[in-house]
Amino acid sequence: MPAVTFTVLKRDRATGARLGRLKTPHGTIETPVFMPVGTQATVKTMTPEEVAGVGAQIILANTYHLYLRPGADIIREAGGLHNFMHWEKPILTDSGGFQIFSLADLREISDAGVTFRSHLDGSTHFMGPVESMAVQESLGSDIAMAFDECVAYPASREEVEAGVERTSRWAEICLEVHRREDQAVFGIIQGGVIPELRRRSAREITALDFPGYGIGGLSVGEPKELMYSILEDLQGYLPENKPRYLMGVGSPDCLIEGVKRGVDMFDCVLPTRIARNGTVMTTYGKLVVRNAAYARDFRPLDPECDCYTCRHYSRAYIRHLLKADEILGLRLTTIHNLYFLLKLMHRIRQAIANNDLEAFEADFYAKYNSGKI
Amino acid sequence: MPAVTFTVLKRDRATGARLGRLKTPHGTIETPVFMPVGTQATVKTMTPEEVAGVGAQIILANTYHLYLRPGADIIREAGGLHNFMHWEKPILTDSGGFQIFSLADLREISDAGVTFRSHLDGSTHFMGPVESMAVQESLGSDIAMAFDECVAYPASREEVEAGVERTSRWAEICLEVHRREDQAVFGIIQGGVIPELRRRSAREITALDFPGYGIGGLSVGEPKELMYSILEDLQGYLPENKPRYLMGVGSPDCLIEGVKRGVDMFDCVLPTRIARNGTVMTTYGKLVVRNAAYARDFRPLDPECDCYTCRHYSRAYIRHLLKADEILGLRLTTIHNLYFLLKLMHRIRQAIANNDLEAFEADFYAKYNSGKI
Numbered sequence: 222m223p224a225v226t227f228t229v230l231k232r233d234r235a236t237g238a239r240l241g242r243l244k245t246p247h248g249t250i251e252t253p254v255f256m257p258v259g260t261q262a263t264v265k266t267m268t269p270e271e272v273a274g275v276g277a278q279i280i281l282a283n284t285y286h287l288y289l290r291p292g293a294d295i296i297r298e299a300g301g302l303h304n305f306m307h308w309e310k311p312i313l314t315d316s317g318g319f320q321i322f323s324l325a326d327l328r329e330i331s332d333a334g335v336t337f338r339s340h341l342d343g344s345t346h347f348m349g350p351v352e353s354m355a356v357q358e359s360l361g362s363d364i365a366m367a368f369d370e371c372v373a374y375p376a377s378r379e380e381v382e383a384g385v386e387r388t389s390r391w392a393e394i395c396l397e398v399h400r401r402e403d404q405a406v407f408g409i410i411q412g413g414v415i416p417e418l419r420r421r422s423a424r425e426i427t428a429l430d431f432p433g434y435g436i437g438g439l440s441v442g443e444p445k446e447l448m449y450s451i452l453e454d455l456q457g458y459l460p461e462n463k464p465r466y467l468m469g470v471g472s473p474d475c476l477i478e479g480v481k482r483g484v485d486m487f488d489c490v491l492p493t494r495i496a497r498n499g500t501v502m503t504t505y506g507k508l509v510v511r512n513a514a515y516a517r518d519f520r521p522l523d524p525e526c527d528c529y530t531c532r533h534y535s536r537a538y539i540r541h542l543l544k545a546d547e548i549l550g551l552r553l554t555t556i557h558n559l560y561f562l563l564k565l566m567h568r569i570r571q572a573i574a575n576n577d578l579e580a581f582e583a584d585f586y587a588k589y590n591s592g593k594i
Numbered sequence: 595m596p597a598v599t600f601t602v603l604k605r606d607r608a609t610g611a612r613l614g615r616l617k618t619p620h621g622t623i624e625t626p627v628f629m630p631v632g633t634q635a636t637v638k639t640m641t642p643e644e645v646a647g648v649g650a651q652i653i654l655a656n657t658y659h660l661y662l663r664p665g666a667d668i669i670r671e672a673g674g675l676h677n678f679m680h681w682e683k684p685i686l687t688d689s690g691g692f693q694i695f696s697l698a699d700l701r702e703i704s705d706a707g708v709t710f711r712s713h714l715d716g717s718t719h720f721m722g723p724v725e726s727m728a729v730q731e732s733l734g735s736d737i738a739m740a741f742d743e744c745v746a747y748p749a750s751r752e753e754v755e756a757g758v759e760r761t762s763r764w765a766e767i768c769l770e771v772h773r774r775e776d777q778a779v780f781g782i783i784q785g786g787v788i789p790e791l792r793r794r795s796a797r798e799i800t801a802l803d804f805p806g807y808g809i810g811g812l813s814v815g816e817p818k819e820l821m822y823s824i825l826e827d828l829q830g831y832l833p834e835n836k837p838r839y840l841m842g843v844g845s846p847d848c849l850i851e852g853v854k855r856g857v858d859m860f861d862c863v864l865p866t867r868i869a870r871n872g873t874v875m876t877t878y879g880k881l882v883v884r885n886a887a888y889a890r891d892f893r894p895l896d897p898e899c900d901c902y903t904c905r906h907y908s909r910a911y912i913r914h915l916l917k918a919d920e921i922l923g924l925r926l927t928t929i930h931n932l933y934f935l936l937k938l939m940h941r942i943r944q945a946i947a948n949n950d951l952e953a954f955e956a957d958f959y960a961k962y963n964s965g966k967i
Binding site for chain 1: 634635636638639640641659663664668671672678679680889890892906907908910911913914915917918920921922924925
C-alpha cells in the first residue's frame with residue numbers, strides 16, 4: 222500500500238483542469254489544493270485550529286528551517302512534526318534545496334550535495350539527497366520532496382542543464398535511501414524556462430515513477446506568460462494519474478492559470494506575508510488596509526467575505542491595530558487572506574465539477590480587476 | 595438607576611476579604627476580579643473570544659493611548675470601544691493620568707490639567723478632568739476613572755500632599771462634567787505611602803460619593819510590605835458597600851494579599867507582558883520557557899493546568915516558537931498566564947465562599963514557592 226494515492230475524479234471540458242483526491246496517512250485532500258506555508262512549524266500568527274478553520278487541508282513546512290532550528294532530532298523526539306506542532310492533517314515538507322540556494326551563504330555544490338552556512342548563525346552544514354531524506358523522515362511529513370537544485374532566473378543554458386542533471390541524479394538517490402512507508406516522496410522537475418530542458422527533466426524524473434511530481438524553479442522572477450507556457454508544454458510529459466505540484470505559486474491569477482494547465486497542488490507565502498504587511502486580497506482586488514484612507518472606514522475588509530475577520534472587525538479597527546503594532550492586526554489580516562485563497566480554491570473545484578471553470582474565471586476577474594474596493 | 599451597582603455577598607471570617615457582585619451595563623462581574631489590560635483596544639496577541647475564553651469578565655483599556663491613537667472621535671464614530679474592538683463584556687477605562695505622568699514628555703501641571711507631549715510623535719496635548727471625562731465618554735466604557743495626579747515614588751511630603759489636593763479638586767470637576775448615564779465614574783484615592791495623607795484623600799474622595807474607588811499610586815516601586823500596610827489602614831476609611839480597585843497590581847502574591855485587605859478589583863500588564871518575554875506562571879512558580887533547559891522538555895508549561903496551551907503544546911515547542919520569533923509563541927504564553935491568574939481569582943472567590951481563604955493561601959504558596967517546576 223503506497224503512502225499516498227491519487228485519483229483524478231473529473232477533467233474540465235474546456236481546459237486542462239483536473240478535480241482530484243489525494244489520500245495521505247493524515248487524511249484526504251480535495252484537489253486542486255492550496256497549501257498554506259508553516260515554515261517554522263507554525264503558519265505564522267495562527268493556531269492549527271484556525272488554520273483548519275479557514276479551510277486548509279494540508280500545510281507545507283520547510284525542511285531547511287526546521288533542520289537548523291529547533292533541529293530534526295528534537296522534532297523526532299517529540300513524535301514528529303504533527304505532534305510537535307499539534308497539527309493533525311497532512312503535511313508536505315520541501316527538500317531544503319530551494320532555501321539553501323536562496324537563503325544560505327557561501328555554498329559549495331558537489332555531486333553529493335551542498336555545503337552552506339546557516340542564515341541564522343553562520344555555522345557550516347552539509348545537505349544532499351541522503352541528508353534531506355533523513356531530515357524529512359525525522360519530521361514525518363506525509364509527503365517529502367526529493368532534494369533538487371533550483372537554478373536562479375535568469376541562468377545560462379549550461380547552468381540550467383547542470384541543474385537538471387544533478388536533480389535527476391539526486392532524485393534516484395532519494396528513492397534509494399528513503400525508508401518510511403508512511404511517507405511519500407515526490408520528484409521535482411527542473412529545467413528553468415527552456416522547454417527542451419523541462420521536457421528532459423520531466424522524462425528523467427517521471428521515469429523513476431514517483432507517486433507525485435513537483436514543478437520547481439518557476440515563479441522565481443520570470444514573466445508570468447513564460448511560466449504559463451512552460452506549464453502548458455509540460456502537460457503532455459507528465460503522467461495523468463499522478464498529482465502535479467507547482468511550487469511557490471499563490472497569487473489568485475497564477476492559481477487559476479495553473480489549474481487550467483493541469484496543476485493539482487500549490488503553496489506560497491504570499492497570502493500570509495502580504496497580510497503581515499497590511500495588504501489584503503478582496504473580491505474587488507487588493508486593499509492596503511494600512512492606508513490613511515481607511516482610518517474611518519467601518520466596513521469589513523471584503524463586504525462579500527464571511528471569514529472571522531470580516532464578520533467582526535472594520536477596516537478602521539484593523540488599520541489601528543497595524544499602525545499600533547498590535548499582533549491581533551497581523552492575525553486578522555492573515556486569517557482573511559488565507560480564507561480568501563482557500564475559498565477561491567474551493568470555488569475552483571466546484572467550477573470544475575460543474576464544467577463551469579471558464580465562466581467562473583471571467584466572473585472572478587471582472588470583480589477582482591474592477592478596483593471597486 | 596445608577597450605571598453600576600455593587601453588592602457584598604459575603605465576608606471572609608478570618609481576613610478582610612469580600613465576595614461581591616458588580617453589575618454594569620455590559621454584564622455582571624463576580625469579585626474579587628482581575629482585569630486583563632487591553633491598552634490599545636486589544637489585549638495583546640488575543641482575540642476577544644480568547645480573552646473571554648480564559649475567564650476574563652472585564653478588561654481595562656487605556657485612555658491616554660486611545661486618545662492619541664486612533665483618537666477618541668474615531669472610536670465614538672465606530673459606536674464606542676465595545677463595538678470598535680468587538681468586546682461585548684464590561685470595560686473599565688483609566689483616566690489617562692498615570693500614563694501622562696509616566697510615558698509622556700515635557701509636562702506642565704496646572705490646576706486645570708496637564709500639558710504633555712505624545713510619546714508617539716512629540717505633538718503637544720492638554721488633558722485635565724474635563725478632557726479625560728470627554729474622552730472616556732467617547733470611548734463608552736462601563737466604568738470611567740476620575741482624572742488624578744499620581745506622584746512618583748519616592749516623593750516628598752509636599753509633593754504627595756499637592757497631588758492629594760489636586761486629585762480631590764479634579765475629582766469634583768469630573769463629577770460635575772460627566773454626563774453619560776450608562777457609565778459610572780470611580781474616584782481615585784492618592785496619598786503615596788503616607789498614612790495620614792492616604793486617610794485625608796480617602797475622606798475627601800469618599801465624601802463625593804462615587805459608586806466605586808480606585809486606590810492609585812501604589813505598586814510604583816515601594817516595598818510590598820508598605821503597600822500592604824497602606825491597604826490595611828485604608829480599609830477603615832472606605833465605605834463597605836462600594837467596590838475597591840487596587841490599580842496596577844497583578845502578581846499572584848499581591849492579588850492574594852490585596853484580597854485579604856478588602857480589595858475587589860485589580861488590573862496589571864504583568865501576566866501578558868512577562869508572557870511575551872517568555873516567562874510563565876505555573877502552579878510550582880515561574881518558568882522561563884525561553885531557557886535552553888526546556889529545548890527537549892515535552893511536558894506542558896504547567897502539568898496541573900488545563901488551559902488551551904497546556905492541553906496541546908510542549909515547553910519544547912513553545913521555546914522553539916519564542917526563539918524563532920514566531921507570534922504563536924507569544925499567543926500561547928499569554929493565554930496560559932491570563933488563564934492562570936484568572937483561575938487563581940476564581941479559586942480565591944471559591945475559598946471566600948467556603949470560609950477557606952487562609953487554607954487555600956497556605957496551599958497555594960507551598961506549591962508556588964516550592965521551585966519544583
